[in-house]
Structures are given as C-alpha cells and as structure tokens.
Amino acid sequence: MSLPTAPQHPVAWQVQSAVRPSSEFVELVARSGAQDVGRCYQCRKCTNGCPLASEMDLKPNQVMRAVQLGLQQEVLGSRTIWICAACQTCTTRCPNDIDIAHTMDVLRQLCVRLGVTPAEPNVVRFHRLFLDSVRRHGRVFELGMIARYKLASGQLTTDMKLGWELFRRGKLNFLPDRITGTDEVRQIFKETMERTA
Amino acid sequence: MAAEYDQSIRAVCTALEVELAELPDWNCCGASSAHFLNDELALRLSARNVRIAQQHARDLLVPCAACFQRLKHAQKALRQMSRSTATGPINGTIDVLHVNDFFCRPEVLSRLRVRVVKPLSGLAGAPYYGCLSQRPPKVTDAPRPENPTGMDALMRIVGMTVCRWSYKTDCCGGSLAVARTDLVLKLTGDLLAAAVEAGAECIVTDCPMCQSNLDSRQAEIEAQQGKHYGLPVFYITELLALALGVGQPARWWAKHLVDPTPLLRTKGLC
Ligand code: SF4
Ligand code: SF4
Numbered sequence: 001m002s003l004p005t006a007p008q009h010p011v012a013w014q015v016q017s018a019v020r021p022s023s024e025f026v027e028l029v030a031r032s033g034a035q036d037v038g039r040c041y042q043c044r045k046c047t048n049g050c051p052l053a054s055e056m057d058l059k060p061n062q063v064m065r066a067v068q069l070g071l072q073q074e075v076l077g078s079r080t081i082w083i084c085a086a087c088q089t090c091t092t093r094c095p096n097d098i099d100i101a102h103t104m105d106v107l108r109q110l111c112v113r114l115g116v117t118p119a120e121p122n123v124v125r126f127h128r129l130f131l132d133s134v135r136r137h138g139r140v141f142e143l144g145m146i147a148r149y150k151l152a153s154g155q156l157t158t159d160m161k162l163g164w165e166l167f168r169r170g171k172l173n174f175l176p177d178r179i180t181g182t183d184e185v186r187q188i189f190k191e192t193m194e195r196t197a
Numbered sequence: 198m199a200a201e202y203d204q205s206i207r208a209v210c211t212a213l214e215v216e217l218a219e220l221p222d223w224n225c226c227g228a229s230s231a232h233f234l235n236d237e238l239a240l241r242l243s244a245r246n247v248r249i250a251q252q253h254a255r256d257l258l259v260p261c262a263a264c265f266q267r268l269k270h271a272q273k274a275l276r277q278m279s280r281s282t283a284t285g286p287i288n289g290t291i292d293v294l295h296v297n298d299f300f301c302r303p304e305v306l307s308r309l310r311v312r313v314v315k316p317l318s319g320l321a322g323a324p325y326y327g328c329l330s331q332r333p334p335k336v337t338d339a340p341r342p343e344n345p346t347g348m349d350a351l352m353r354i355v356g357m358t359v360c361r362w363s364y365k366t367d368c369c370g371g372s373l374a375v376a377r378t379d380l381v382l383k384l385t386g387d388l389l390a391a392a393v394e395a396g397a398e399c400i401v402t403d404c405p406m407c408q409s410n411l412d413s414r415q416a417e418i419e420a421q422q423g424k425h426y427g428l429p430v431f432y433i434t435e436l437l438a439l440a441l442g443v444g445q446p447a448r449w450w451a452k453h454l455v456d457p458t459p460l461l462r463t464k465g466l467c
Contacts, residue, residue, distance in 0.1 A: 052368075085229075089332065105233060127234055130230040131230050134230075146375065165454055
C-alpha cells in the first residue's frame, strides 16, 4: 500500500517506510461517529475540490488513507483537521458516499479528547471561546468573544481598524443579547461537554 | 451583525404580504464551532430551536446559510429519532427553509414579479451562494448543489444582469476569518478577482458570513494584491427591496464597508 506519489509531503514520506497497518484507529474513528472511512479507494476527488488543500499538510484523501493505516498521531496532529473549513465540497462529491467533512469533525473531537497538541492552537481557541459565549448568553456576544480571543491568542493589535469600522456601523453590539432560556442552554453544555471531557 | 439583512428580509416579506414571526427565545446554533468540538452539543443546540418552532406549529425560515444547514440537520435527525422509537410524539415535522428557497417558490416569484416598481436594469451582479445553503445536498435537499440557480432567477426578476462564473459555490473561508485570516484573504481574494473577470459590478449573496468576509476584508485584499476592486457585496433581499421600493435602503448602504452608493448612483438607483 503506498501513498500518492506526487506531490509528495514530508509526513507521507516518513510514514511510508515505517508504517505497519493497524485497524485500531479506524475502529476508534468509527466508534466515534465516522463509520465509512474504510470505503475510501483514493480517487482524490475530495482533494481536487477542496478549497484549502494547498494549505494542508495531509490532503483530505491522505487523511482517509492515514486513518485506514492507523496513523493516529499523524492525523490528529495534522494542521489539516483545523484548517478544513467544513465547506462540505468533499462530502458532496465523494463517489463512495463517505462523509469526509464529518470525518474531519470526528478527528478534531478525538484530537481534543485524547489530549493531542493541536497543530493550529488559535483555531481551537477561537472555537472554544465562541462556544463559551453561547454557553454564557445563549447567543454569541461578538465583541466580548473577540476581545477574549485577542487576549488569549496575543493577537492584540490585528484587525483594530476593521473592528472600529464595524463598530462605527453598528455591526458589533456593546452588550450581550441574552435569552431567557440561558439555563436550558447551559444544561445542554453541561450534559454534552462533560460527557466528552 | 447583519441588521441590513434582517431589515431587508422583513421589508420584502411585508411587501409580499408574508407574515413573519421571530422565533421566541432562539439560541445560537453553535455554527461550525459546535460541530468542530462536539457533535452532540451541535445537535442539541439546533434541536432546541426546532422544538420551539414545533411548539408554535411554525415552519422555520432561515436567513443564515450556516444556521439553515445546522437546523435542517437537527430537524432531520429529530424526525429520524422519533421514527426509530415507536412511542412518543413525532418530532421534526416542521419545515426548515432557507430564505431564498422560499422566495423562489412559484407563487412567491409571481407575486414578486408584479410588484417590481424600480427595475435594477443595467446592474450586473455575480450571484454567490457559498457553501452551506447547498451542501451537503443530503441535508439541504438542494436540487442543484453544484450550480444553484435560485438567486439567479430572483436577480433576473428585478431586472439585473446575471454574470456567469464558476465560483458560485466556492468557499469564502467562513469561520477561519478570525484565527486564520490569511486563508480567508486568499479564498476571498480569488472570489473578487473571478467576479470582476466575469464582468460583475457587484456580488450578490444570501449568506451573512460570505457577505462579511467579502465586504469587510476587501480593503485588506486590495492592499495585498495592489488592486482596486471596490465591489459592493449586497444581500439579495436588499436588492429585492430596492426594486420593490420598500424599506430604508439608505440605512442599509451605510452598514456596508464597501459603499454601494457610487455604483447605484451611476445606475440612477439612489
Ligand atoms: S473522494 Fe471519497 S473515495 Fe475518493 S479519495 Fe476522497 S474519500 Fe476517498
Ligand atoms: S470540508 Fe474541509 S476537507 Fe472537505 S473540501 Fe471543505 S475544506 Fe476541504
């Protein structure tokens, strides 16, 4: 079993010689919600249509193969899973009806659950803070969320001008919009996030 | 964030005698962030909204493409779950519709057609659908996910010229805008260049995320590419309202980062 030849990626090279195929990881991925990865036959239609393939360390088709081969660290430590924008092009086009975009969700969730260091920590930070804003208010409080993201990521000065332009046009509210069902929303967070923690 | 979208949808619906009622106490569906980090959380956040709509026996008309896709996903999952358990009420029986799918229903289209008072003739736009109102079709039920035509039809009805381009459903980078702005600038930059090449004077969209990325990041892209685009990015409903002569378009234009008034002025539209 060999990985695609061109264009080659360093990760793909490294694993090529050392790999001992194992089905453990594919089973873990299946148990976690993506049952159909085994069906991939490397036609690469997913990668050809992926708008972000050029920025990824493992291409979508390589992710599928790496899962089949049991290359857990390579997959969960890849930039790909965090760079994927969930645009659903791959899922729409796969001739084997594999939900690749959802497989990416499952892999991101496994990365967090198994405590693997994410290759794109700021992306994870952003999603966590976005969700925390939903948990607190029931709706996203953009200004507060972005301020917290800036503190956490250290990107204090980026987008200051844009932020002002948006604020000036009334596109960023100064106060959060709260809902009366906040308790219900918090309960949903409690039940689902704690279970996977 | 997108008051101009909200207000223009309401204005168009009022003009078409379509009654809207805001979903009481709706919560954020969690967008990409929820399904990135927790499938069950994503489902339950959206399902809460579907349940509220069901309690009020109302269909859901959703303006945001991402919310639409998440709510539709939840509605189908709820229906599936209640089918597989023999007892209990059937859930997910209401319809979840994207705003454009609704406007494109034949009876709504014909109402629109007769109410146009100010045709937008001579205005050439590239219809931009983005990702989530279309994909994956298993969730969205989009009849032509690779080449949708609903917004094209709406633009023609109000007299616009529809530019043909192959980027209708390409991704703008969505939620990467904050953490990986560089990637959004790249994808969005490609879209702007392609729209201009297709002869577009503006981009027309029905997704708040796309509108925001294309409009608010345009200045940075121009600086990066050393080009001037100045391409206004309209919500389709802003243009429908303009053609129907309803709402307060001047207020909406003030919310855009790329000011659409110079273009509209040259067409005699403001
Ligand atoms: S499109 Fe489907 S079958 Fe083809 S390489 Fe991608 S995942 Fe595999
Ligand atoms: S969902 Fe992710 S992997 Fe699939 S085409 Fe879009 S960006 Fe690429």
